[in-house]
Amino acid sequence: MSATGPTAARSVNDGAGPLLVDADAGSRDPAIKVSSLTKRYGEVLAVDEVTFSLDVGTVTGFLGPNGAGKTTTLRVLLGLAEPTSGEALVFGRRYGELADPASRVGAVLESNDFHPGRSGRDHLRALALAAEIPSSRVDEVLALVEIEPAADRRVKTYSLGMRQRLGLAAALLGGPELLVLDEPANGLDPSGVHWLRSFLRGFAEQGGTVLVSSHLLAEVAQTVDQILVIDRGRLVASGRLDELTARGRTLEDVYLELTGGTS
Amino acid sequence: MRAQLRAELLKQRSTTTSVGLLAGMLGLVLFAVLLHGLGLPAENVGGSSEQLMVFGRGEFLGALFAALVGALSITSEFRHGTIRPTLLVTPRRGRVVAAKVWVSAFIGAGFGLAASALAAGVGTAALWVRGIDIQLDGGDYALLLAGGPAAAALWAAIGVGLGAVLRNQVPTLVGTCAWLLFVEGLLVGDIADVAEVGRFAPGALGEAISGQDPGTLLAPGVAAVLLALYAAAGAIAGSLAITRRDVA
Numbered sequence: 001m002s003a004t005g006p007t008a009a010r011s012v013n014d015g016a017g018p019l020l021v022d023a024d025a026g027s028r029d030p031a032i033k034v035s036s037l038t039k040r041y042g043e044v045l046a047v048d049e050v051t052f053s054l055d056v057g058t059v060t061g062f063l064g065p066n067g068a069g070k071t072t073t074l075r076v077l078l079g080l081a082e083p084t085s086g087e088a089l090v091f092g093r094r095y096g097e098l099a100d101p102a103s104r105v106g107a108v109l110e111s112n113d114f115h116p117g118r119s120g121r122d123h124l125r126a127l128a129l130a131a132e133i134p135s136s137r138v139d140e141v142l143a144l145v146e147i148e149p150a151a152d153r154r155v156k157t158y159s160l161g162m163r164q165r166l167g168l169a170a171a172l173l174g175g176p177e178l179l180v181l182d183e184p185a186n187g188l189d190p191s192g193v194h195w196l197r198s199f200l201r202g203f204a205e206q207g208g209t210v211l212v213s214s215h216l217l218a219e220v221a222q223t224v225d226q227i228l229v230i231d232r233g234r235l236v237a238s239g240r241l242d243e244l245t246a247r248g249r250t251l252e253d254v255y256l257e258l259t260g261g262t263s
Numbered sequence: 264m265r266a267q268l269r270a271e272l273l274k275q276r277s278t279t280t281s282v283g284l285l286a287g288m289l290g291l292v293l294f295a296v297l298l299h300g301l302g303l304p305a306e307n308v309g310g311s312s313e314q315l316m317v318f319g320r321g322e323f324l325g326a327l328f329a330a331l332v333g334a335l336s337i338t339s340e341f342r343h344g345t346i347r348p349t350l351l352v353t354p355r356r357g358r359v360v361a362a363k364v365w366v367s368a369f370i371g372a373g374f375g376l377a378a379s380a381l382a383a384g385v386g387t388a389a390l391w392v393r394g395i396d397i398q399l400d401g402g403d404y405a406l407l408l409a410g411g412p413a414a415a416a417l418w419a420a421i422g423v424g425l426g427a428v429l430r431n432q433v434p435t436l437v438g439t440c441a442w443l444l445f446v447e448g449l450l451v452g453d454i455a456d457v458a459e460v461g462r463f464a465p466g467a468l469g470e471a472i473s474g475q476d477p478g479t480l481l482a483p484g485v486a487a488v489l490l491a492l493y494a495a496a497g498a499i500a501g502s503l504a505i506t507r508r509d510v511a
Contacts, residue, residue, distance in 0.1 A: 075509070075510070075511075078351060079350070079351075079354045080347065080350060080351075080509065080510040080511075081509035081510065081511075082509060095354055096354035096355070098354070101351065101352065101354055102351070102352045105351075107351055109347050110344050110347060112343075112344060113343070113344035113345055113347050113348055114343060114344070114345060115274075115278055115339065115343045115345055116343065117278040117279060117280070118274075118277045118278050119277065122273065122277035123277075123345075125273055125277075126270045126273045126274050126277065127270070127348055127349075127352050129266055129269045129270040129273055130266050130267055130269075130270035130349070130352045130353050131266070131352040131353075132266045170348050173352075174352075
């Protein structure tokens with residue numbers, strides 16, 4: 001399954017769903033496995049031979065300066081972009097080959113992926129319909145992220161913090177085992193950040209796996225148990241947070257050293 | 264696929280975009296038909312083909328607004344970023360495009376019916392008020408009321424295809440309007456040799472479906488088949504464009 005081109009991938013993608021079901025797929029495979037992933041946009045090498053693997057049940061911070069390749073990596077992982085070479089697998093499969101992706105993976109890539117004129121509840125209902133998730137689950141996730149009172153208002157009236165929560169609610173609709181979040185703390189006020197941190201911890205305590213990209217190093221240090229650092233498209237460090245920050249060094253010290261202080 | 268159809272229907276119902284477009288379209292139909300029905304000299308609206316042309320404003324505006332419904336169904340997802348959550352829950356992108364085509368065609372048919380019925384009703388009333396004999400028979404009315412929705416449904420599919428290829432909302436909407444309001448008019452305008460080719464253009468086919476200008480345009484049945492081919496080509500092109508290209 002190495003370096004499958006777009007055409008090959010698509011033909012598998014369009015195959016009959018039930019053939020792809022494999023009940024054991026989740027138990028053996030790492031939650032995320034990225035192998036020699038390269039993504040090139042014209043002259044720009046956005047991701048350069050990145051390789052890492054995240055076990056089920058881990059909470060991983062994905063760090064790096066702006067434009068380092070974090071978001072590109074996540075987009076390839078989630079099937080929105082095709083790799084130039086290499087591969088990115090979730091639970092042993094390409095994202096597009098998952099039989100019921102919403103029940104395996106929940107993702108938030110941008111904080112404002114909503115139609116401003118649609119209510120938060122209708123945004124979730126449309127996604128629930130597409131994923132064949134019962135509408136009662138919409139009420140559950142609205143309560144979970146604590147935006148129920150605003151659910152019937154148009155999204156354009158939401159604060160950034162409420163939009164972050166609505167995005168998270170969408171990611172949680174299918175009851176996923178893996179959460180992939182790109183800068184989820186952006187725009188959250190201190191109580192929102194606190195809420196997000198306890199939410200992610202609770203998710204991990206129940207056995208969930210989390211990959212979260214962030215610029216907020218102090219926040220990451222409190223939330224994750226391992227980190228990946230990417231700089232100019234290349235993975236420059238990965239490992240357990242407590243090992244990387246041994247001998248009294250802070251995560252910020254480590255990060256600035258690895259990325260040449262360009263953050 | 265049923266899941267995606269239901270999701271797309273809810274997306275259409277849960278914003279005011281479609282209702283706003285419907286209101287705008289009906290207002291324009293009223294304006295155009297009343298202006299022509301009441302304003303044109305009696306000798307210019309006495310014949311059946313002239314009367315068909317006045318009533319045909321319904322088909323034309325129905326097709327235009329249905330195309331906008333289709334185009335917006337996909338370009339608004341790119342404009343507002345909802346394409347990302349949409350494709351995360353349905354990574355099989357062909358299904359997303361297909362659902363948009365069917366739902367837009369369904370809503371477009373409603374637009375076409377509303378526009379055609381309003382145009383025929385108001386046009387008939389306007390001529391009757393002036394004491395001008397209606398030259399159209401039941402068959403003409405039936406063609407107006409059946410052809411309008413058919414043309415609009417097919418144009419909605421073309422709109423989805425164009426939106427899926429271009430992605431960017433403004434060029435898609437401007438391009439659709441410029442084509443139907445301006446380019447098509449030139450193609451079936453005063454130059455006979457150009458009209459020989461221009462009658463195969465998709466806007467002219469839409470007008471032909473509702474029985475207009477039989478001297479220049481094709482027969483309704485032939486026009487319907489050809490416009491359906493345009494719609495299918497548009498849907499396929501849109502599906503390929505969405506499936507093959509990355510989403511930023």
